[in-house]
Amino acid sequence: MSILLDQNTRVVVQGLTGSEGTFHTKRNLAYGTKVVAGVTPAKGGQKWEDQVPVFDTVQDAVDDAGANASLIFVPARFASDAILEAADAGIELIVCITEGIPARDMATVYPYVRAKGAVLIGPNCPGLISPGKSNMGIIPGEITGPGPIGLVSRSGTLTYQVMYEMFTRGVGQSTCIGIGGDPIVGSNFIDVLSRFATDDETQAVVLIGEIGGDEEERAAAFAKENMDKPVVAYVAGFTAPPGKRMGHAGAIVSGSKGTAQAKAEAFEALGFKVGRNPTEVAELAIASIR
Amino acid sequence: MDLFEYQAKDLFRRNGIPVPDGKVASSPDAAQKVAAKLGGRVVVKAQVQVGGRGKAGGIKLADDAAGARDVAGQILGMDIKGHKVRKVLVERAGDIKAEFYASFLLDRSAKAFLGMVSSKGGVDIEEVAATDPDAIARVNVSPLTGIQPYHVRRLLFDGGIPKEAHKGATILLQKMYECFVNTDASLVEVNPMVLTGSGEVIALDAKVSLDDNAAYRQPQYEKLARDIPLPKQEKIAKEKSLNYVKLDGRIGIIGNGAGLTMSTLDVVAEAGGTPANFLDIGGGANAATMAAGIDLIFSDRKVKSLFVNIFGGITRCDEVAKGILGALEQLPNLKAPIVVRLDGTNAKEGREILEKAAHPNISMAPTMLDAAAKAVALTKGKR
Numbered sequence: 199m200s201i202l203l204d205q206n207t208r209v210v211v212q213g214l215t216g217s218e219g220t221f222h223t224k225r226n227l228a229y230g231t232k233v234v235a236g237v238t239p240a241k242g243g244q245k246w247e248d249q250v251p252v253f254d255t256v257q258d259a260v261d262d263a264g265a266n267a268s269l270i271f272v273p274a275r276f277a278s279d280a281i282l283e284a285a286d287a288g289i290e291l292i293v294c295i296t297e298g299i300p301a302r303d304m305a306t307v308y309p310y311v312r313a314k315g316a317v318l319i320g321p322n323c324p325g326l327i328s329p330g331k332s333n334m335g336i337i338p339g340e341i342t343g344p345g346p347i348g349l350v351s352r353s354g355t356l357t358y359q360v361m362y363e364m365f366t367r368g369v370g371q372s373t374c375i376g377i378g379g380d381p382i383v384g385s386n387f388i389d390v391l392s393r394f395a396t397d398d399e400t401q402a403v404v405l406i407g408e409i410g411g412d413e414e415e416r417a418a419a420f421a422k423e424n425m426d427k428p429v430v431a432y433v434a435g436f437t438a439p440p441g442k443r444m445g446h447a448g449a450i451v452s453g454s455k456g457t458a459q460a461k462a463e464a465f466e467a468l469g470f471k472v473g474r475n476p477t478e479v480a481e482l483a484i485a486s487i488r
Numbered sequence: 489m490d491l492f493e494y495q496a497k498d499l500f501r502r503n504g505i506p507v508p509d510g511k512v513a514s515s516p517d518a519a520q521k522v523a524a525k526l527g528g529r530v531v532v533k534a535q536v537q538v539g540g541r542g543k544a545g546g547i548k549l550a551d552d553a554a555g556a557r558d559v560a561g562q563i564l565g566m567d568i569k570g571h572k573v574r575k576v577l578v579e580r581a582g583d584i585k586a587e588f589y590a591s592f593l594l595d596r597s598a599k600a601f602l603g604m605v606s607s608k609g610g611v612d613i614e615e616v617a618a619t620d621p622d623a624i625a626r627v628n629v630s631p632l633t634g635i636q637p638y639h640v641r642r643l644l645f646d647g648g649i650p651k652e653a654h655k656g657a658t659i660l661l662q663k664m665y666e667c668f669v670n671t672d673a674s675l676v677e678v679n680p681m682v683l684t685g686s687g688e689v690i691a692l693d694a695k696v697s698l699d700d701n702a703a704y705r706q707p708q709y710e711k712l713a714r715d716i717p718l719p720k721q722e723k724i725a726k727e728k729s730l731n732y733v734k735l736d737g738r739i740g741i742i743g744n745g746a747g748l749t750m751s752t753l754d755v756v757a758e759a760g761g762t763p764a765n766f767l768d769i770g771g772g773a774n775a776a777t778m779a780a781g782i783d784l785i786f787s788d789r790k791v792k793s794l795f796v797n798i799f800g801g802i803t804r805c806d807e808v809a810k811g812i813l814g815a816l817e818q819l820p821n822l823k824a825p826i827v828v829r830l831d832g833t834n835a836k837e838g839r840e841i842l843e844k845a846a847h848p849n850i851s852m853a854p855t856m857l858d859a860a861a862k863a864v865a866l867t868k869g870k871r
Contacts, residue, residue: 300702301594302672306631308599338801353747355799381596408747411596434750437757442733444750475755
């Protein structure tokens with residue numbers, strides 16, 4: 199098993215015919231992802247690249263192509279609309295790659311999507327991959343393979359780095375999820391950890407955090423109470439000065455709270471191992487299952 | 489984006505939040521004029537984006553316009569915790585009966601808005617939160633419903649606000665919430681919110697942070713941003729759309745992706761070096777972006793070496809390699825060593841391109857940790 203995404207997931211891509219949507223959908227298709235539909239308003243009825251039917255609305259993609267997951271590449275100012283449309287059409291898994299969505303929009307979208315019972319990953323995230331089965335988003339499929347480690351992260355390329363460190367040591371992953379670097383994201387560490395906790399294929403979990411907020415601290419407490427399998431952590435941003443935004447909208451330290459130091463200590467205080475760098479956390483994860 | 493007090497108060501005024509009469513001034517003469525127009529006693533406040541300006545002598549009272557001129561002269565040009573005072577806000581001084589605290593912000597944990605009110609105002613609220621957390625009322629407001637009368641009642645009663653201030657505070661809190669939502673703020677804070685002798689409740693101070701992601705739909709955003717001075721390097725970065733933060737060290741850093749770049753700073757520090765900056769080039773690894781980035785980093789004279797750390801996902805390492813070489817062609821006078829680490833998509837091709845070019849400045853390292861150690865070693869002994 200993997201979590202959230204597997205070979206049976208039927209994906210509709212919102213914003214398929216745009217340059218981002220086209221580029222990444224080709225890669226996802228080449229990986230084996232079942233992309234069954236695209237949505238671009240006023241382009242309904244076309245066939246994208248002679249193979250994927252395009253619809254005007256997500257509802258049409260659900261009704262006519264049986265889509266149950268949506269991958270969103272639309273620009274920031276239209277993204278909250280796209281997420282709400284997917285949730286209203288009954289999509290179960292919504293993955294929003296788009297960066298730069300205003301926080302007020304996400305604060306409004308979040309409770310609505312939750313009430314609909316849909317799972318939202320992102321925004322401002324690389325998506326997720328269940329290696330060997332399906333890839334939804336922009337994670338490069340070549341740097342991973344199937345295996346026993348679950349991975350959840352707030353970053354993009356840093357996630358790839360850790361995946362690659364494990365892969366070059368011969369260890370693959372069950373599912374890797376980038377939850378996104380914004381202040382409000384659809385799924386937090388705890389949402390993902392609770393799924394890994396009950397996934398048979400996942401023997402250990404790597405959590406990659408960064409400065410800002412207190413999600414890592416809460417994840418550590420959750421894992422202590424609810425996880426029977428090993429969890430190892432890595433936190434980026436030890437050298438980040440307070441008050442400066444480090445790229446991600448969420449990556450800003452205010453006062454003493456939200457520092458990398460505090461987060462790493464929260465894990466260590468509860469007995470979890472914390473890698474000092476991406477290489478070490480990969481080695482710790484591998485050691486934890488041997 | 490964090491606003492200055494005078495900018496925040498302008499925003500308040502336009503959103504119907506009561507603030508003292510006053511105006512910003514950048515010279516003692518201008519301060520005198522503002523004070524003369526206001527008449528009577530005034531308060532002159534340093535406009536800096538750092539706490540503790542009162543203790544540092546950045547807030548002074550004056551009895552008349554001539555006095556305002558004098559104290560403005562003392563405050564302008566002051567250095568408050570590394571922030572130079574370029575402007576002062578001159579306001580009519582009022583009598584204060586009681587000081588409170590009020591704010592609305594984005595609550596990341598609850599994924600909703602959060603209102604906070606306390607009768608303990610005019611002091612460091614983080615200190616209150618640490619020593620007397622029950623003195624602060626906290627009420628989450630769902631963006632789906634917006635603020636309701638009961639939200640305000642809970643804030644006032646739980647926050648211990650005296651009854652005589654309820655009427656004024658209710659209006660102020662409702663207007664504050666509207667301002668928070670309408671301007672796409674991530675924080676609107678009033679500390680102190682005061683009850684005056686005549687029974688009014690007004691915002692004596694104002695702190696506002698705006699969500700950069702919403703700039704496109706906030707017509708006032710650009711003008712406000714223009715009035716906030718940035719350090720030289722950050723200004724250039726902004727013009728070139730580079731994601732750059734200046735730090736204080738000697739090793740320049742370029743990475744792709746915010747998380748990996750942060751991690752790169754950390755491994756350099758772990759290897760005994762000091763990172764000079766954060767620069768995330770994202771997917772923009774072409775020669776023009778690289779050249780702009782490298783040029784920007786070395787405009788900081790303290791920088792002695794550069795570490796380029798790329799993990800190719802969508803970004804292709806062969807493009808990065810070409811970008812670095814193209815950048816160096818545009819910067820022929822650059823002498824400093826550059827350590828490059830390439831992994832991921834087309835890493836082999838990228839490394840081959842750099843090996844073949846054999847540029848005297850460039851050296852390569854097989855892993856992120858090796859590259860960090862190398863960059864640190866190359867900086868040692870340099871002044």
